[in-house]
Each structure stands twice: as C-alpha cells, then as structure tokens.
Amino acid sequence: MDHLAHVSNQPNSQPQSQISHLALDIGGSLIKLVYFCRYDDSCRDDDELRSQNESLGSKSDNSRPVLGGKLHFAKFETSKINDCLEFIHSMKLHLGGFHDCTARSSDKIFIKATGGGAYKFADLFKEKLSVSLDKEDEMECLVTGANFLLKAVHQEAFTYLDGQKEFAQIDPNDLYPYLLVNIGSGVSMIKVDGDGKFERVSGTSLGGGTFWGLGRLLTKCKNFDELLELSHQGNNRVIDMLVGDIYGGTDYAKIGLSATTIASSFGKAISDNKELVDYKPEDISRSLLRMISNNIGQISYLNALRFGLKRIFFAGFFIRGHAYTMDTISVAVNFWSKGEAEAMFLRHEGFLGALGAFMSYEKQCLDGLTVNKIPQRFPISVSSAGNKIYCSMNGKSNGNESIECTVYGT
Ligand SMILES: Nc1ncnc2c1ncn2[C@@H]1O[C@H](COP(=O)(O)OP(=O)(O)OP(=O)(O)O)[C@@H](O)[C@H]1O
Numbered sequence: 001m002d003h004l005a006h007v008s009n010q011p012n013s014q015p016q017s018q019i020s021h022l023a024l025d026i027g028g029s030l031i032k033l034v035y036f037c038r039y040d041d042s043c044r045d046d047d048e049l050r051s052q053n054e055s056l057g058s059k060s061d062n063s064r065p066v067l068g069g070k071l072h073f074a075k076f077e078t079s080k081i082n083d084c085l086e087f088i089h090s091m092k093l094h095l096g097g098f099h100d101c102t103a104r105s106s107d108k109i110f111i112k113a114t115g116g117g118a119y120k121f122a123d124l125f126k127e128k129l130s131v132s133l134d135k136e137d138e139m140e141c142l143v144t145g146a147n148f149l150l151k152a153v154h155q156e157a158f159t160y161l162d163g164q165k166e167f168a169q170i171d172p173n174d175l176y177p178y179l180l181v182n183i184g185s186g187v188s189m190i191k192v193d194g195d196g197k198f199e200r201v202s203g204t205s206l207g208g209g210t211f212w213g214l215g216r217l218l219t220k221c222k223n224f225d226e227l228l229e230l231s232h233q234g235n236n237r238v239i240d241m242l243v244g245d246i247y248g249g250t251d252y253a254k255i256g257l258s259a260t261t262i263a264s265s266f267g268k269a270i271s272d273n274k275e276l277v278d279y280k281p282e283d284i285s286r287s288l289l290r291m292i293s294n295n296i297g298q299i300s301y302l303n304a305l306r307f308g309l310k311r312i313f314f315a316g317f318f319i320r321g322h323a324y325t326m327d328t329i330s331v332a333v334n335f336w337s338k339g340e341a342e343a344m345f346l347r348h349e350g351f352l353g354a355l356g357a358f359m360s361y362e363k364q365c366l367d368g369l370t371v372n373k374i375p376q377r378f379p380i381s382v383s384s385a386g387n388k389i390y391c392s393m394n395g396k397s398n399g400n401e402s403i404e405c406t407v408y409g410t
C-alpha cells in the first residue's frame, strides 16, 4: 500500500459489511478517498439524536439501531493509481457503492467519483475492480464539500497570520457569500452564494503542480514533503530581486513598496552569473513557494474585490497546513486588501471534492444519502432510504484524520 495512504484508526481487515459509501476525487496530482466505516461495538439506541432529527422534520425509524462510525480519509499520488486500486480492493471499499435502481436486476456497482480522473480512469476501474464510476461535477463537489465542512465541523476554518492560528466562529446562517480558492495542481476560484449556488469566477494554472513540478526540476527533491520541508531553512532573498536591490537599499515609499518587498521573483538569477548548482535548494524552494503563494493570494484578493467578498477560504492539498504557505497567502490578501478581506484555511483542505462526491450519494434513489441540517450537537444529518447517517462532527476531527459519525443502520 502506498505510504501516502493517510487514514487514522485504519481498520486492518474490516469485514465488508462495516464499510459503506466510498467516494473518490481523482485529481491531476492526487487521488482522494472518503469512506464511512462503522464501529464494531457502536450499535446503540440514541433517543436524543432520533428526537432531534424528528423535530426537524426528518423521518426516523425506531426499529433501526444507531451506529457509530467514522468518515475516513486517504490519499494516493495519481501517478500511483495502481496502489490506490490495490488499497480499495484489499479493503473491499469498492463494494461500498450503489446499484442502479432503474435497472431492477442490475448487480452493477457504481462508485461516486469526481475530478478529471473520474473520466480518465473510468475504464481502469471497470477493468480492475468491476465498478463503474458515477461522475459528479468537480466544482459542484468542491462547493458541497466546503459548505458541509464549514457548517458541520467544529473548528474547521481558521486564520493564520504571523505564526498565530486562530479558529474562526462560522455562523452557518451567515456563511454566504464567500470565495473558495481550491489550490490543487491548478487553481479554481469559486464564488459561493449558497448550497449548490456558485460560479467559478477565475482560475490560474500557476498552482500546486507548478510548485511541485518546477521544484522537482530545480532542486532534485524526490517528494513534495521534502521540497516543502526544505523551504523552512531557505532564504528567498538570495534569488528574489527585492525593491531594495533596485532602489539602492531604500523603500519606494511613494507607491507603498518597502525595500524588502519582492520586486521580481527569481529576478536575481538573471544578474548573478550563477548556475543552478550555485543556488541552495532550500533557497530555491523558499522563493518558489513564496512566488506561487503570493500570486494566488493576489489573484484571490482581486476576485474577492471584484464581487465584494470579504471572506476567502483556501483549500486544496498544496497548502498542507504549511505555516509559510498560509502566512504568505494571508499576508498577500491582507496587504492588497488593506486589511479588508480575510484569508481562512480549512483543516480538511484536500478533501472537499471527495466529501462532495460522498454527499452526492443523496441523489440516488436506493442506498443513497440525504443531507439535512440539524443544529447544535448534530449539525448535519446524512440519511438514506436504506440507512441514515448522522454526522455528529463533534470536533474530534483533525486534518486528514477521520470524522466521528453516527448512523442509523439497516
Ligand atoms: N504527497 C504529495 N504528492 C504530490 N503533491 C502533493 C503532495 N502533497 C501535497 N501536494 C500538493 O498538492 C497538489 C495537489 O492538490 P490536490 O490534490 O488538491 O489537487 P488535484 O485534485 O490533484 O489537482 P486538480 O484539482 O488540479 O486536478 C500538488 O500539485 C502538490 O502541490
């Protein structure tokens, strides 16, 4: 199994009946998996949950036990898709899909999938796992995933400035509008106005793939984390041309540029008569990270300005909860907006699309999930004709770690 598989409390040999509803987001760089896994011993009656749900108009069935479980998250490099297929097969996750309810006797299994790879690798999934991928729109899934996390998961969003992480209090009734910036291989910027109400307003090809691709070529790093780690020790001023380099050490105060502002990313490399080997990989990594993060922060701000949006949520696996990345993006948003707009980050940053695909099981008429809002302790309820899933989202989730859920079993 790929070392990238990142699942907490990962069951080693779960019987198939314990796992249901696998959803995939197959991107240009990474494949993300979300699946629900029941606890062995969690069969219990939960009258409080039942009555809360009923008071909100959701039908519950007293004959069904309430089952606890977790939403699990895993990721693989897209280039190592065979490891992912092996993982799915070994965990029997591919059986956690749905059957086509229009074809009565069909035993065809469909798995919800989003991202470009849902198209590109559909035949491979059919050939290796005998499952069909039920494709969901990538932007729609990102938005559904973001709305779900922001409304349901306690302490999901946070700000990060000057090394200070602060969790944001998100009022689910005062969430919209906001700008969602998903930094994957490329970057999508989406104005979100409500559940299912959104518009992709911009994007840029200078994204996570650019950082990792250029970084790999320039530093010979073998993996993304190594490149990110290197940036810690680097000094971008060795390579970036600063305003002070151009202005003889002084600020260009008249237009608000301090001497330390980057005037030209990688600009020093033109004048130094140096070769690539003369630069330290850590300095290259730092400059690259700063260049990409600054640029995304600036374009995001411009789009927020364009539509009068005050809140910008940044997601996607480029961020990786990395301090310098988040700081750079925050500073860029803060600098350009003169403090008017705020950059926020999400703990489950890389799994929005996969979560959105997971939620889309609600569209199916059999074994699907429906999502209803429930306030306070059980903010989100996910239910299906066959079983009901109440994601209690009790704040125990942490980044890639699993999220506690409560399920009405069949
Ligand atoms: N272990 C890793 N291996 C490769 N890239 C990683 C890794 N961890 C983080 N990244 C970064 O995350 C980016 C991919 O993020 P994400 O999974 O959100 O996007 P994607 O879905 O693959 O891309 P797209 O949506 O553009 O198709 C990579 O381009 C890289 O910058």
Ligand SMILES: CC(C)(CO)[C@@H](O)C(=O)NCCC(=O)O
Binding pocket: 027, 028, 116, 138, 184, 185, 186, 187, 188, 202, 203, 204, 205
């Ligand atoms: C093409 C997608 C949507 C695939 O996830 C993404 O990589 C992206 O938004 N790229 C940026 C494309 C652009 O708007 O320039």
